[in-house]
Amino acid sequence: MTSAVSFKQVSRHFGSVRAVDAVDLDIAPGEFFAMLGPSGSGKTTCLRLIAGFEQPTAGSISIFGERAEGVPPYRRNVNTVFQDYALFPHLNVLDNVAYGLMVRGVGRTERLKAAEEALSLVRLPGYGARRPGQLSGGQRQRVALARALVNQPKVLLLDEPLGALDLKLRENMQEELKSLQKVLGITFVFVTHDQGEALSMADRVAVFNDGRIMQVGTPEDIYRRPNTRFVADFVGSSNVLPPDFVQRYSGQHRWGSLRPESIRISGAASGDGVAARLVGTNYLGATTRLALDADGLRLHAMVPAGAALPAEGEAVVLTFNRDSLHLMDEPA
Amino acid sequence: MRSDRGQSAPLGLKIAAACGLLFLHLPILLIFVYAFTTEEKSFVWPPPGLTTQWFAVTWNRPDVWDALSLSVRVAAISTAIALVLGTLCAAAVSQTRFFGREAISLLVILPIALPGIITGIALRSAFALADIPFSFWTIVLGHATFCVVVVYNNAVARFRRTSGSMIEASMDLGADGFQTFRHVVLPNIATALLAGGMLAFALSFDEVIVTTFTAGQQQTVPIWMLEELIRPRQRPVTNVVAMVVVLVTLLPILLAYYLTRDGDQIAGSGK
Numbered sequence: 001m002t003s004a005v006s007f008k009q010v011s012r013h014f015g016s017v018r019a020v021d022a023v024d025l026d027i028a029p030g031e032f033f034a035m036l037g038p039s040g041s042g043k044t045t046c047l048r049l050i051a052g053f054e055q056p057t058a059g060s061i062s063i064f065g066e067r068a069e070g071v072p073p074y075r076r077n078v079n080t081v082f083q084d085y086a087l088f089p090h091l092n093v094l095d096n097v098a099y100g101l102m103v104r105g106v107g108r109t110e111r112l113k114a115a116e117e118a119l120s121l122v123r124l125p126g127y128g129a130r131r132p133g134q135l136s137g138g139q140r141q142r143v144a145l146a147r148a149l150v151n152q153p154k155v156l157l158l159d160e161p162l163g164a165l166d167l168k169l170r171e172n173m174q175e176e177l178k179s180l181q182k183v184l185g186i187t188f189v190f191v192t193h194d195q196g197e198a199l200s201m202a203d204r205v206a207v208f209n210d211g212r213i214m215q216v217g218t219p220e221d222i223y224r225r226p227n228t229r230f231v232a233d234f235v236g237s238s239n240v241l242p243p244d245f246v247q248r249y250s251g252q253h254r255w256g257s258l259r260p261e262s263i264r265i266s267g268a269a270s271g272d273g274v275a276a277r278l279v280g281t282n283y284l285g286a287t288t289r290l291a292l293d294a295d296g297l298r299l300h301a302m303v304p305a306g307a308a309l310p311a312e313g314e315a316v317v318l319t320f321n322r323d324s325l326h327l328m329d330e331p332a
Numbered sequence: 333m334r335s336d337r338g339q340s341a342p343l344g345l346k347i348a349a350a351c352g353l354l355f356l357h358l359p360i361l362l363i364f365v366y367a368f369t370t371e372e373k374s375f376v377w378p379p380p381g382l383t384t385q386w387f388a389v390t391w392n393r394p395d396v397w398d399a400l401s402l403s404v405r406v407a408a409i410s411t412a413i414a415l416v417l418g419t420l421c422a423a424a425v426s427q428t429r430f431f432g433r434e435a436i437s438l439l440v441i442l443p444i445a446l447p448g449i450i451t452g453i454a455l456r457s458a459f460a461l462a463d464i465p466f467s468f469w470t471i472v473l474g475h476a477t478f479c480v481v482v483v484y485n486n487a488v489a490r491f492r493r494t495s496g497s498m499i500e501a502s503m504d505l506g507a508d509g510f511q512t513f514r515h516v517v518l519p520n521i522a523t524a525l526l527a528g529g530m531l532a533f534a535l536s537f538d539e540v541i542v543t544t545f546t547a548g549q550q551q552t553v554p555i556w557m558l559e560e561l562i563r564p565r566q567r568p569v570t571n572v573v574a575m576v577v578v579l580v581t582l583l584p585i586l587l588a589y590y591l592t593r594d595g596d597q598i599a600g601s602g603k
Contacts, residue, residue: 053500073503086501090519100505103515151505 002065004029004155004187005050010059012045019045021211022059027155027189027204029064032181034198035191037208038234043191046208047157050189051080064154074103079148080157083164085140087132093119093143094128100151118146121180138169145177149184158190162197174201195235199223207231224259227329232257239263239299246327255328260289262324263301266317267310273317278310292318360578367571375567386568393566396573399556406468406552407536410475411483414532415525417476418483423517426491427499437488444481451477452545459546466548474546475539479532486528490521523591530584537581553577 007025011018020042027033035043048054049061052073061068063078079100087096094115095102101111112128119125122142132140141161148156161177162170178201181188192198198205199219206216207230215227226232229240238257246256266273276299280291285305292299301318303309310316341349362377367386369379390396424430425437443451455474464470498520502512540554547555553573560570 051500051504053503072508073500074506074508078504080501080504082497082501084495084497086495086497088498088501088516088520099502099507099515103502103505103507103511147505 001029003027003062004031004064005189006062007046007049008060008062010046010049010056010061012042012049012054013057018211020049020056023211023213025206025213025216027187029187030185032178032188032201032203033190034202034205035189035208036193036195036198036205036235038193041208042211043193043206043208044159045211047080047159047189047191050155051078051157052076077151077153078155078157079151079153080159081141081144081148081161083159083161085132085144087140087143087147089132091132092128093124093130093132093135096132096143097128097147097150099147114150115146118150119143121149122146123176137164138173141165141173145180149186153186155187155189158188160191160193162192162194170197177201199235205235207235209234225326226257229255229257229328229330232326232328237300241325242297245297246325249322249325250327252327255330257326257328258299258320258324260300260302261287262320263292263299264319265290265292265301265303265310266319273319275315276318277315278312280312281309292316294318363571363574363578367568367575369568372565372567386566386572389566390569390572393569395551395556396569399551399553400573400576402468402471402550403537403553406471406475407533409472410479410536411529411532413472413476414479414483415529418480418528419487419521419525421480422484422487422491426488427496440484441481443477448478448539448541449545452542455542456545466546468550470546470548471543471550471552474542475536478539478542479536482532482535483525483528486524486531487521490524494520527588527591530588534581534584538577 003026005025005027007023010020010023010025012020023042023046025046035046037043045054049056050063050068052068052071052075056069063076068076088099091099094112097115097118098106098111101114106114116125116128119127122145124139124142124146127135127139127143132143135143141164145161158177162173165173174197177188177190190201199222202219204216205219205222207214207222209230215222215231217225222231222235226235226238232238232240236259238259241256241258243253243255247253250256265278274294276292276294278290279293282289282291283305287302288305288307288309290301290303290309292301299318365379366375368382368384369375370381370383371379421436421440425433425440452474455470455477459466459470494517498516499512502516503509507515538554539552540558543552543555551559554577557570557573560567
């Protein structure tokens with residue numbers, strides 16, 4: 001099957017900065033794909049390479065089997081929802097949405113009808129006559145979405161689409177984007193630095209660091225079986241365990257990761273386990289996050305709210321299921 | 333200036349403000365009054381009598397028409413040149429990063445900061461050096477140096493307020509460079525260009541110093557006026573022309589002010 005987007009050894013260098021460094025990537029048609037990473041990790045550059053705003057320094061990109069190098073943004077069947085939405089302030093909402101059809105020469109009646117339909121799709125029917133300046137952040141985001149979708153792109157790119165919205169709106173929008181993608185069946189590629197967002201929305205996630213992809217996998221893969229210390233730490237702050245520690249429990253001299261919620265805590269007298277000291281508690285609502293010191297190794301554990309907790313500074317014993325200790329690929 | 337709405341300013345301040353305004357504008361009113369005087373050899377106050385005959389006299393003087401037409405043509409063409417160059421330069425400086433960008437933006441503004449006499453001497457010696465005879469086009473070139481600045485300043489201010497991703501959004505939605513310029517860039521900078529253009533036109537229209545260095549035998553309106561003041565013949569004709577000039581330059585400036593008052597300053601209007 002042809003990939004929706006395929007990167008073969010793609011690099012994009014800015015002077016001596018390797019923004020994207022020999023990246024291989026395959027995004028399947030109809031997939032909801034997330035590019036996750038800290039700022040400066042190359043995820044946005046990858047998105048811009050797909051959109052055509054950047055050209056690769058080396059390597060090749062194809063979109064649904066067609067080579068994309070040298071093809072300008074306006075000849076790609078790909079549309080972008082920009083981080084700042086980039087709505088045109090001099091046009092009303094309907095003309096904004098119809099813009100893509102207008103420059104392609106679609107007749108006025110036809111394109112305004114299509115734009116009105118796109119606005120209904122993002123649940124903003126009847127907002128066409130307003131100016132972008134009169135809309136709230138969430139509404140602007142929907143207009144930007146409608147403006148991209150009206151062109152029926154094969155791939156929709158979303159650059160930190162929810163970054164500027166408040167928490168409640170963000171959660172609503174996450175669900176909405178997800179169901180919209182299911183209905184339309186378009187390949188969505190979105191960039192985010194929020195691991196929660198990536199895990200909850202995407203079919204697959206690529207974790208970026210320093211211009212490279214560290215790991216690609218389903219959210220569960222990424223979360224449960226990180227392959228490197230970076231992924232373990234960045235995606236949901238797993239405990240990264242040094243090889244010497246891991247060897248004691250698994251017999252293998254490898255880096256390991258252990259989810260905070262996999263750790264159980266009991267009082268000092270309760271037999272074998274890792275001896276540690278509770279150095280801090282952090283109340284998070286549904287759970288409490290504990291900071292522990294196991295002979296110089298700093299660990300975090302997540303316990304349900306309401307569980308009986310030892311006092312800070314007290315000695316505790318940590319136990320965990322051997323299966324929950326994940327051995328990482330990264331060489332020791 | 334609405335900090336203390338409803339509260340009236342003290343009387344002393346009102347009088348001071350009124351005096352200041354009178355000092356600024358009374359001389360201009362005097363010019364208008366002298367346009368109607370019956371005394372043609374010198375300006376005497378009060379005017380011995382009032383007449384409108386000078387309007388007819390002015391209308392029938394070919395030298396007035398020559399000067400006016402030259403000024404209008406010079407201003408129009410300098411403004412046109414400035415609109416193209418100023419916009420291009422503003423786009424380059426505000427949309428891209430390149431080596432020497434700051435230096436270029438300073439060099440563009442320099443002609444308006446330099447005294448006109450320096451610009452004039454520099455241009456004159458450059459023309460002499462290159463063996464270019466003085467003509468209509470040398471005047472246009474001289475005027476374009478400061479007209480570009482005005483357009484540039486207005487355009488650059490507008491470009492800064494325009495989101496850079498808008499151009500990318502337009503390309504992303506299928507518009508090529510020309511369509512993007514026509515449908516996105518131009519509508520967003522149009523009022524700034526109109527304002528800058530009108531200001532440039534007004535500046536060019538009453539420019540004296542640079543013109544004296546770059547003109548040959550031709551006379552623009554301000555130069556014609558200077559010459560006219562030396563000769564005591566039909567003096568009120570100058571005043572009639574002055575009234576016309578005031579109107580011709582004031583209207584565009586007012587319009588420019590109204591077009592850009594929400595946000596943009598009309599930068600460089602001090603020349």
